[in-house]
Amino acid sequence: MAAAAASTSNPSYIIEVGKDIQYPYPSHVIAPNFVTVKLNNKNEYELWNTQMLCLLSSHDMLSFIDGHFLRPSHGKGKAKEGDMKAWYRSDSLVKGWILGSLSKQAAMSVVNRLTCIHKKAEFTAKDVWDELQRSYATTGKTRLEDTLAAVIVEVEDYFSEAGLTPTDKITNNGNTALHVAVGSSINSHELLERMLEMTPAEIKLLDLKNSDGSTLLHVAAIVGNTKAVDILVRRDPELLLAKDNEGHTPLALSLSNVHSETSQCLVNHIKANKYDALFSGKSGEDHVVLAISSKDFRLAREMLHDIEPTHSDAVLMALAQYFPPELNYWERKEVACIAIYDEIDERIDSYRHVNRSCSSWVQMTIAYIQLGLVFIATVFELILKLIVRPFIEDKFQIHNEAINLFRSVCRRFHSNRFYTKPIFEATRQNACEVVTNIVYRFPDAIWITNEDGHNFIQYSVINRSEKIYSLLYQMSEHKNIYKTIKDSSGNNLLHLAARLAPTDRLKLLSGAALQIQRELQWFKEVEGFLCPLNRMQKNSDDETPQMVFTREHKDLVIEGEKWIKSTAESYTITAALITTIVFAAAITVPGGNNQESGIPIFTNKPAFVIFALSDAVSLFTSVTSLLMFLSILTTRFAEQDFLFKLPKRLIIGLTMLFISTTAMIIAFGATLFLVFGQENLWMLIPIGALTCLPITSFVTLQFPLITDLISATYGRSIFVKKKYGRYFY
Structure with a gap:
């Protein structure tokens, strides 16, 4: 390839055109005269790039960086050797110009980077130019695109130099390069597509599996790589049917990992390719169950329309377990x-x-x-x-x-045997809407019993499912049956309410005192529902409901006593300290008293009035709080005391302590203003800010306990007795 002729006015520009030399070579050029910037960061790139282009263009050397003068292929003839030498000489000159115009740090970074990619540092001027563009350019192609292009080139060079293909296994668990690309190319897929192009056509993607038996589509499903799913299924649709060593399909793995978009994409491909086997029998049912467990109810319903009717209650059971909470x-x-x-x-x-x-x-x-x-x-x-x-x-x-x-x-089920387990699971989960819909659909479900002989109302009492139990008040007079109904052990409803609640239900309340209070509320509620005669009935163990309650809750009562005593003791110390402080402040007022009359000096100051009122309020409320906590410590701690007596005293004590603490802080703030304020109103700002700090801390740390106590003792009942309608007549 012959070079263009140079201007004769430039004596340093030498062109030798012959059989052996075909490339321009300006021998007497001082690069710093053209490029005055030492490239070190992105802000300098535009100026450096402009100066370099001027230098290269003025000496017809642009072809070495734009790809027109590529490295000649090796040959055996003398002409070929001459071309090679000429190209190396000119390319080395351009490479030297570029590297010489960089800062030391930038030059080392580029050389180290290219040395890792190319053997023996045989990188060209174009390689240096492209690397600088990828590292510093902010215009043209985006940095992500440049980096991706560089990665693709590096991968291709790596495979070529190492003699590998994308289908060779490169990790300990048997992942091929394609597995790795699928798992790491969620945001950009050009690399995956390029590697698939490099894969021989005779190799089936279905045969590429790692040690877990996962195909490329399994990996895409696990990581939620929706774009890769489209690419792979277009290449080999049979990947949709593949199963790993544990028998999981890509759709099952996508649903298990809660990738809704990827799951929808897989379902669309399954329908498009008419792979009905995935939506039939147990396989289809399993996929619907997985969709329900991931709370993707829309996709589950879409798949349900395509699967054949099954003879299993697995889907209903999944709905009972994962049904969303009721709306407020x-x-x-x-x-x-x-x-x-x-x-x-x-x-x-x-x-x-x-x-x-x-x-x-x-x-x-x-x-x-x-x-x-x-x-x-x-x-x-x-x-x-x-x-x-x-x-x-x-x-x-x-x-x-x-x-x-x-x-x-x-709508798919017409036999009561499909509702037995789901209605009891929904009762255990307190999923009222599931139970009510089952009863509406299948009224005889109210008579279904489990292996222990309990129906769903009895089971709701055992599991403390208040929403299900409240359905009693929406029944007709048939609810009177539950007043006398007994299980196989002779237990009526009150015996069941006297049992200790399951651990997961007890943990919903903080503190043993609140837990025993909730247990008493359940016992009293069921006791009010039964007839007086049934409250004293004995079961097969010759125990009344009260006897069962005392035996079952013995340890919980002890824990409740310890909890409420330790709480009261801590607050007693606090209340006593506040009482001492505010009493001392009341008899030694700020500023002192008049020596003759004994009247406080700041009597006529508004801040002194605030101090006096706050100190009095703090004193009286702290004493009241102290007495309340002392009464808790001296009580007998009987079971029934946890229902109202103890919570009420604790609520009064905590409320008084909160008011006392707040009033004490206000009194202290008023004192600061009286003594140091010197009538400067701006002092109110820092004093007010500092006053709010402890009050806010107290509210944040202790007020939730007061709220829980008030809500549990005087708040709305957990049982809804309002009658909305009837479920059976």
């Missing part, structure tokens, strides 16, 4: 705003007849005020809905998908 008040409200105006109009219409019946302007005015209040309340409620909606929309959608799936599953 706001979540049950309309989250959509399509009915905003209809709702307002409906409420306005309800007052129009009032306006017509008004006989005086006073009544008219009252009616319009009521109408305005209704309008404001409606708008406020709808605004709240729109504010809450973003936080509950996902939960609302998941809940609706679970309900739709459950109804689809129920």
